[in-house]
Amino acid sequence: MTELTLAKAINLGLRRALESDDRVLLIGEDIGKLGGVFRVTDGLQADFGVRRVIDAPLAESAIIGTAVGLAFRGFRPVCEIQFDGFIYPGFDQIVAQVAKLHYRTSGNVRVPITIRVPFGGGIGAVEHHSESPEAYFTHTSGLRVVSCSNPQDAYAMVRQAIASDDPVLFFEPKRRYWATGEVDENAVAPPLGSAHIVREGSDVTLVAYGPLVTTARDAALAALDDGTSIEVIDLRSLSPVDFDTVEASVRKTGRLVVAHEAQHFGGVGAEVAASITERCFFHLEAPPVRVTGFDTPYPAAKLERHFLPDLDRILDAVDRVMGRTNSLSSLEVTA
Amino acid sequence: MLRSLDQLDDLTTAVTAPDALLQLLPPDGNRVAHPDLDPWVADIDGAALAALYDDLSVIRRLDTEATALQRQGELGLWPPLLGQEAAQVGSARALRRDDFVFTSYRENGVAYCRGVAIADLMPVWRGTALSGWNPYDVGMATPAVIIGAQTLHATGYALGCAIDGVDSVSVAYFGDGATSQGDVAEAMVYAASFHVPVIFFCQNNHWAISEPVGLQTKRPIADRAPAYGIPSLRVDGNDVLAVMAAMRIALDRARTGGGPTFIEAVTYRMGPHTTSDDPGRYVDPVERAEWAAKDPIDRLERHLDSLGLLTDALRESVAKSTDAAAAELRRACLALPEPAPLTVFDNVYAEPHSGLERQRREYSAYLSMFEGGAS
Numbered sequence: 001m002t003e004l005t006l007a008k009a010i011n012l013g014l015r016r017a018l019e020s021d022d023r024v025l026l027i028g029e030d031i032g033k034l035g036g037v038f039r040v041t042d043g044l045q046a047d048f049g050v051r052r053v054i055d056a057p058l059a060e061s062a063i064i065g066t067a068v069g070l071a072f073r074g075f076r077p078v079c080e081i082q083f084d085g086f087i088y089p090g091f092d093q094i095v096a097q098v099a100k101l102h103y104r105t106s107g108n109v110r111v112p113i114t115i116r117v118p119f120g121g122g123i124g125a126v127e128h129h130s131e132s133p134e135a136y137f138t139h140t141s142g143l144r145v146v147s148c149s150n151p152q153d154a155y156a157m158v159r160q161a162i163a164s165d166d167p168v169l170f171f172e173p174k175r176r177y178w179a180t181g182e183v184d185e186n187a188v189a190p191p192l193g194s195a196h197i198v199r200e201g202s203d204v205t206l207v208a209y210g211p212l213v214t215t216a217r218d219a220a221l222a223a224l225d226d227g228t229s230i231e232v233i234d235l236r237s238l239s240p241v242d243f244d245t246v247e248a249s250v251r252k253t254g255r256l257v258v259a260h261e262a263q264h265f266g267g268v269g270a271e272v273a274a275s276i277t278e279r280c281f282f283h284l285e286a287p288p289v290r291v292t293g294f295d296t297p298y299p300a301a302k303l304e305r306h307f308l309p310d311l312d313r314i315l316d317a318v319d320r321v322m323g324r325t326n327s328l329s330s331l332e333v334t335a
Numbered sequence: 336m337l338r339s340l341d342q343l344d345d346l347t348t349a350v351t352a353p354d355a356l357l358q359l360l361p362p363d364g365n366r367v368a369h370p371d372l373d374p375w376v377a378d379i380d381g382a383a384l385a386a387l388y389d390d391l392s393v394i395r396r397l398d399t400e401a402t403a404l405q406r407q408g409e410l411g412l413w414p415p416l417l418g419q420e421a422a423q424v425g426s427a428r429a430l431r432r433d434d435f436v437f438t439s440y441r442e443n444g445v446a447y448c449r450g451v452a453i454a455d456l457m458p459v460w461r462g463t464a465l466s467g468w469n470p471y472d473v474g475m476a477t478p479a480v481i482i483g484a485q486t487l488h489a490t491g492y493a494l495g496c497a498i499d500g501v502d503s504v505s506v507a508y509f510g511d512g513a514t515s516q517g518d519v520a521e522a523m524v525y526a527a528s529f530h531v532p533v534i535f536f537c538q539n540n541h542w543a544i545s546e547p548v549g550l551q552t553k554r555p556i557a558d559r560a561p562a563y564g565i566p567s568l569r570v571d572g573n574d575v576l577a578v579m580a581a582m583r584i585a586l587d588r589a590r591t592g593g594g595p596t597f598i599e600a601v602t603y604r605m606g607p608h609t610t611s612d613d614p615g616r617y618v619d620p621v622e623r624a625e626w627a628a629k630d631p632i633d634r635l636e637r638h639l640d641s642l643g644l645l646t647d648a649l650r651e652s653v654a655k656s657t658d659a660a661a662a663e664l665r666r667a668c669l670a671l672p673e674p675a676p677l678t679v680f681d682n683v684y685a686e687p688h689s690g691l692e693r694q695r696r697e698y699s700a701y702l703s704m705f706e707g708g709a710s
Contacts, residue, residue, distance in 0.1 A: 025498070051498050057528050062487055062521035069491020069505070072435070072476065075498075093518075096481050097488070105477055107682040108469040141683055141691075165685035193689060240690040 001184045007040050007177040009151035010116075013158035014041065014078065016185070018048050021076060024162055027054040027063055028080025028116075037082055038118055038177055060090035067113045068097050076112045076162055084119040084171075085128030085298075091136070098167045099142030114161045118174035119147075120211045120261050121308055124301040131298050132210075132262035137169045138239040138271070145239040146192060147171040149213035151181035153196075153236065156189035164192065171238075173211035195242035197249070201231035204318050205249040207272055208259045209235040212309060216259055219314040228318060238268050246272065247279045254285035255321040259309050264292040286321040355555065356569055356601055359576040362629045364637025372580035379576065381644050387575050388639060389653050390428065391420045391632045394444040396657035397453065398606075400664045401443075401460065405610040409668055410460045414441045418573070418605030421631030422538045424448060425578025426600070429586060430506070432474060435492050437485035438508040440478040441538075445508060449475040453660055454667030463671045483509055483516030486535065490522045493533035493595075502590040506534045512543025514559065515551045523563040523597070532589035534582070535560065535597040538572060540604035545617040560597030572600030573631040603629070676702060 004012065017024045026041060032055040035042030045053035056063045060081060067077035081087045087094075094115065101111045121130030137145045144166050148154040154172070161168035190196065198213060199220050208216040213234045220230035231249050235241060250256050256276055258269035269290035277288060291309040299307050319326035359372055379387075398415050405413040416423065423444030430436070430449075438445055443456055446468075455467035459478075466477035479485035489507035496503045513519050514537060526533045539556055541548050548556070560567035566588075570581040578600055585596035603626035607614045639645040680695040702708050 057521075057524050059517075059521040059524060061518055062490070062525050065484065065487025065518060065521070066491035066494060066525055069437070069488040069493070070495045072470070072488060072492050073495030073499070075495055089517075092481065093484065093487065097479075097484055102685055103683050104465040105470065105682075106464065106466065107685065108466075108471065109476075110685055112685075144684070144688070166688075240688050242689070244689075 001182050003180055004151050004155075004183045005178050005180050006148070006151045006154045006173070007038055009155040009181075009183050010040050010158050010172065011042055011044070012183065012185070013155045013162075014044060015047070017078070017159055017162045018044065018052060021162075023074055024076045024078065025052045025054065025070070026078045026080065027056050027067060029056055029058055029063070029082050031055060031080050036080060038174065040116070040118075040172070040177075041080065060086055060088075061093050064090040064093035064098060064113075064115065068093065068101065068111065071111045071113055072109060076114075078114045078116060078162055081115060081117045083129045084117055084131040084133055087117060087133055094137070094143070094169075095140045099140045102166070103142055110165050111167045112162075112165050113167045114158070114164075114170055115167070116158070116170045116172060118177070119171045120173055120175060121298060121304050122175035122211065124304070126301070127298065130304065132260065132293065134169070134171055134238055135262055135267050138268055139266075143167050143169055143239060144192070144237070145169045145171070146237045147173065147210035148236070149173060149176065149210055149234050151179070151183050152187065153234075155183045155185070156187070157192060157236070160189060160192040168192075171210055175211050176214065179214070193237045193240050193242060195236055195245040196234045197245065198232040198234050199230070201229040201253065203229045203253055204255040204257060204321055205231050205233060205246065205253045206257045206259065206314065206318070207233045207235055207246060209238065209268075210261075212259045212261060215309070215311055216314060219311045219318070222311060223315060223318060228322065230318065235268075235272075241268075241272060241275070243272075243275050243279065246276055250276050251280050251283045254283055256284070256288040257291060257314065257317045257321055258288065259291040259314055259317075261293050261308055263295050264290060265295050267292055286323060289317045289320050291317045356571040357577050357581060358571040358574050359580065360574045360634055360638055362573075362634050364634045364641055366576075366638060369577075369580075372577060372584075375580035375583040376576050379579070381642065384635070384639060384642075385644065385649055387424060387428065388632075388635050388649070389656055390424045390448065391575065391635060392653045392657050393660045394420050394424065394447055395632060396661050397447065397456070397664055398443065400661040401456070402606070402610060404665065404668055405460070410457070410610075411462045412609050412611060413460050414609045415606035416441050416444055418626065418630070419538055419540055419602050420444055421575035421635075422572035422578055422600040422602045425575040426506070426508075426536055426582045426598075429579050429582035430474075431503070433501070433503045434506065434586075435474045435476070435489075435503065436506045436508060437476045437489040437492070438478050439482065439485065439510060439513070440480055441510070442478065442508050446473075446475060449473045451475065453663045457664065457668045458671060461668055461671050463674055483513035483518040485509065486513070486519045486522035487525070489533050490526045490529075490531060493526065493531035493589075494529050497529070497531050502532070504532045504534060504586055504589040506536055508536050508538065510543065511537065511539040511541065511548040511551055511556060512546065513537070514556050523560060523565055523595070526595040527564040530594040533595045534585045534589060535565070535595065536582070537597070537599045539599050539601050541602075542604045542608065542614075542618075544608040544612060545614075555599065557597060557599035565595045565597050567597035567599065569599045569601065572602030573629050573634070575631060575635060602631075
């Protein structure tokens with residue numbers, strides 16, 4: 001067991017993957033000498049060489065497209081997209097090639113590409129550096145989409161993503177890069193597609209992933225003050241979603257709140273709310289509620305605290321599903 | 336700013352000026368010498384010329400037969416390569432088995448030369464599958480439909496060859512239209528920066544559906560590559576010998592650490608973009624007639640004749656192989672089975688995906704309400 005930051009945990013996972021499989025290589029902008037803008041690949045080029053930790057010219061479509069060609073030759077490329085908002089130039093290669101090649105070739109060509117994406121806001125950044133684009137990819141068949149929330153998962157999940165024979169979008173909660181936690185390299189990791197119950201509870205099921213898992217856990221602790229018992233689920237995998245775990249929880253609590261930084265409309269929260277409603281409508285005591293970013297572009301840094309769901313907005317949503325007075329009470333129209 | 340379509344047409348002509356092309360076999364079939372190219376095809380004797388003639392003829396016949404199958408309603412679509420046979424055969428016959436090619440959808444001649452079974456050309460166009468062959472069996476990826484995307488795959492594959500320390504080469508086949516795509520520009524940047532063994536083989540067939548090459552570029556396409564640090568050759572794409580010589584030069588460079596090469600094979604799309612297209616709306620019949628006079632097969636025939644090699648025996652053997660190819664294409668097309676309904680879920684992922692497995696179970700249950708069920 002070692003105490004590591006989340007960024008260092010990913011670094012360790014990448015190091016172990018490079019050590020254990022010589023077909024693994026890393027490609028991305030500034031990942032070599034600099035170690036990446038968040039230092040996630042710090043020291044890896046020095047130890048594994050320029051042919052395994054490759055500084056890429058500034059073209060995201062080429063980072064992904066080159067990885068496709070490498071995969072054709074039997075490599076397991078790990079691509080780094082420097083920031084969430086920079087992934088769009090690579091979007092075509094991801095959705096039209098990476099996601100579809102295995103299907104297109106009747107399974108003859110495997111595409112074991114991992115695409116690492118620092119995502120989310122809360123760091124006071126300029127435009128294009130704080131986005132949560134995961135729903136574009138959960139909507140795309142052929143991709144697996146995951147997000148880690150703590151150092152142990154960061155280490156284990158990046159190794160599982162690289163080992164997977166499917167392409168994996170690996171969303172890293174950038175504002176939690178410096179959060180520390182114990183990492184046990186020998187711990188048995190749960191399956192990559194599984195959700196994790198962070199904290200058990202009986203009144204409300206609160207689903208989050210990535211950077212908001214910490215916020216959700218804090219909210220659950222705060223809710224104890226007024227006697228509300230919140231079960232917090234870290235979704236971990238966004239495609240597939242472990243609906244069985246969420247369903248079992250909601251059947252117990254009867255209430256569902258889903259929180260994410262990404263925009264509201266068509267987001268992962270919509271899918272979770274709809275699927276859980278289909279699965280266990282008659283166990284619900286209240287309509288599911290989503291707490292999300294607004295349907296605006298990501299705003300300027302001085303406004304992001306309004307955009308990002310925080311502890312209080314999550315607790316307000318808990319009040320809604322609990323039938324208590326909440327922020328929308330004043331908007332209710334009486335006939 | 337382009338002020339008129341006439342200017343576009345002028346530009347199209349300007350960027351394909353024939354005197355700027357590398358050539359060994361002009362349209363009259365009389366072999367011309369070229370000190371830089373001749374050594375690269377010195378081994379092409381009478382038998383080799385006859386084999387190339389057979390390739391060109393079979394490919395044209397397959398293309399014609401597939402077009403007919405589409406007109407008869409047996410194929411959903413077909414992208415004819417009529418006129419581009421020499422560009423495809425001359426380049427593909429220069430390759431080794433361990434080389435790997437990444438093409439667009441029009442390279443059925445390349446596929447034939449790589450050893451793709453004639454039957455395997457059909458599933459995509461009949462709509463029974465999204466691809467027809469295992470890329471690893473023939474060293475050829477299944478065609479890319481997104482224009483230019485495959486140039487990056489070829490570059491990545493070549494990077495893999497360099498890392499592995501082998502002298503295999505990868506080739507990206509694409510058209511003049513693709514050169515406007517960002518992916519092609521990015522591929523050239525990466526190929527040059529990483530100095531990888533990739534060949535960019537551009538068939539400039541003058542058309543991107545209805546858009547003339549002059550809309551894609553103000554300069555000869557081959558002129559772009561040197562700015563990326565990639566040497567380029569501009570070759571008569573209807574001259575199978577010149578194409579082969581250029582390809583062998585590029586392959587030798589790639590195998591010996593010389594890095595990428597760009598080849599522009601100037602040819603002409605004599606047919607429609609696909610069977611759904613109507614080139615009567617935009618192709619100048621005079622220009623097309625000029626290119627018909629530069630036909631790649633006619634000129635090889637003339638050349639063989641001038642050497643006394645266009646014998647009855649050769650004509651008969653080529654007739655036999657083209658007839659057999661056409662018959663096999665038709666047989667294989669009509670014999671393709673309908674895919675089973677639940678195969679729609681197969682191979683989306685390499686490993687189980689719980690969401691998709693649930694959909695498969697539910698759709699199977701739905702189908703079981705009907706006679707025949709999910710079979």
